[in-house]
Amino acid sequence: MPYRKGAIASRRLSVSALLPWLIFAWLFANGAPGSAWAMEEWQQDFNEICVSTQEAEALAPEALGKLVSRCDALRNKIEQLGEERNTERKVYLKRLDMCRGLYDYVLRMKEQQ
Amino acid sequence: MKRIMAKKVWVIVLACLAFAGVAFARHAPVPENYGRVIIKNFSRKAGLAPVVFDHWLHRSMFTCRLCHVDIGFAMEGGATKISAALNMEGYYCGACHDGKREVNNKQVFAACAKTPAGQDAKRCNRCHSKDKKGAREIEFKAFTEKLPRLPRGDAIDWEKGEDSHLIKPIDILEGISVKRSKMQTQDDFAIASKASWAGDIIFSHAKHVIWNGCELCHPEIFPSTKQGTVNYSMLEIDMGQYCGVCHTKVSFSLYFCEKCHVKPVQ
Numbered sequence: 271m272p273y274r275k276g277a278i279a280s281r282r283l284s285v286s287a288l289l290p291w292l293i294f295a296w297l298f299a300n301g302a303p304g305s306a307w308a309m310e311e312w313q314q315d316f317n318e319i320c321v322s323t324q325e326a327e328a329l330a331p332e333a334l335g336k337l338v339s340r341c342d343a344l345r346n347k348i349e350q351l352g353e354e355r356n357t358e359r360k361v362y363l364k365r366l367d368m369c370r371g372l373y374d375y376v377l378r379m380k381e382q383q
Numbered sequence: 384m385k386r387i388m389a390k391k392v393w394v395i396v397l398a399c400l401a402f403a404g405v406a407f408a409r410h411a412p413v414p415e416n417y418g419r420v421i422i423k424n425f426s427r428k429a430g431l432a433p434v435v436f437d438h439w440l441h442r443s444m445f446t447c448r449l450c451h452v453d454i455g456f457a458m459e460g461g462a463t464k465i466s467a468a469l470n471m472e473g474y475y476c477g478a479c480h481d482g483k484r485e486v487n488n489k490q491v492f493a494a495c496a497k498t499p500a501g502q503d504a505k506r507c508n509r510c511h512s513k514d515k516k517g518a519r520e521i522e523f524k525a526f527t528e529k530l531p532r533l534p535r536g537d538a539i540d541w542e543k544g545e546d547s548h549l550i551k552p553i554d555i556l557e558g559i560s561v562k563r564s565k566m567q568t569q570d571d572f573a574i575a576s577k578a579s580w581a582g583d584i585i586f587s588h589a590k591h592v593i594w595n596g597c598e599l600c601h602p603e604i605f606p607s608t609k610q611g612t613v614n615y616s617m618l619e620i621d622m623g624q625y626c627g628v629c630h631t632k633v634s635f636s637l638y639f640c641e642k643c644h645v646k647p648v649q
Binding site for chain 1: 452453454455457469472474561562563564565566567569592596597598599601602603606608609
């Protein structure tokens, strides 16, 4: 009986030890679409920066100023994408310019008030 | 002699005014053709008909922002330089038309093919449909039959369509759009009308941001940061500036004065 208990326990242990690895393997095989860690650093930055466009008006001038600076820093990173990523660069620069333009616009509006 | 000259000048002035009147007289656009874009950057070279892109079909399913901000389509015709190669890489039309993505529980057909022959040719013709009768699967009349119309003409009232849940434009594209925070909108405001016969305009931010977000209009189309500093004129709008960027091409046309000039004339 003690032998059987031990066998069940060790089987449970091996399954629980394997589970994270199985999940990891499944995610790796499926490319983990849309998950944050599948993104490149600059893409994560882009998402973090441009997430606030809808609430730009509610942000304080300091926060808007920081976002504009982050946009400028990110622009340099996107501009450095290789030749083979021309379209990606074009699309994201356009998106970033719209996002930066809005933050800067709201910031100027607030400064005038 | 002087009198004859003065008469001639008057005739010329009146003729010019009459011409200007005719030029600016507004006609209801044909709804089926309104917002139509013909894309022919590389089609002829590839031996295909130009692409007929109709805004009415896509705007019934997606917000303006989804395509013009998230996917990156320019607002001016021909400026994006869409190509089959880019579509097949997953950009522009290919962002949705990848043969995998599902919209409204229906798989979206893939855009473009390396060799447009056989079954692929049929698929290509769905977009490359200029002057090809029956190539398109979705026709305007059948597709828009149940959608509400504006009081004059046959134009679709998209706003009412959305209010009555006949259309539910998608605003987020998985893997492409930024998951945005909750929208903060300004209150409606009035813009005084310059014409005595037209009421003042009530501009609603809420109605516009729901489809456009903020960044589609500010700062590019409306750069002014202080309310009341720009002297908007119908002439400029008619020529495609300010409101005219959308309201002469895709959104309800300037023919429907009462849609903006909503305040009763005093």
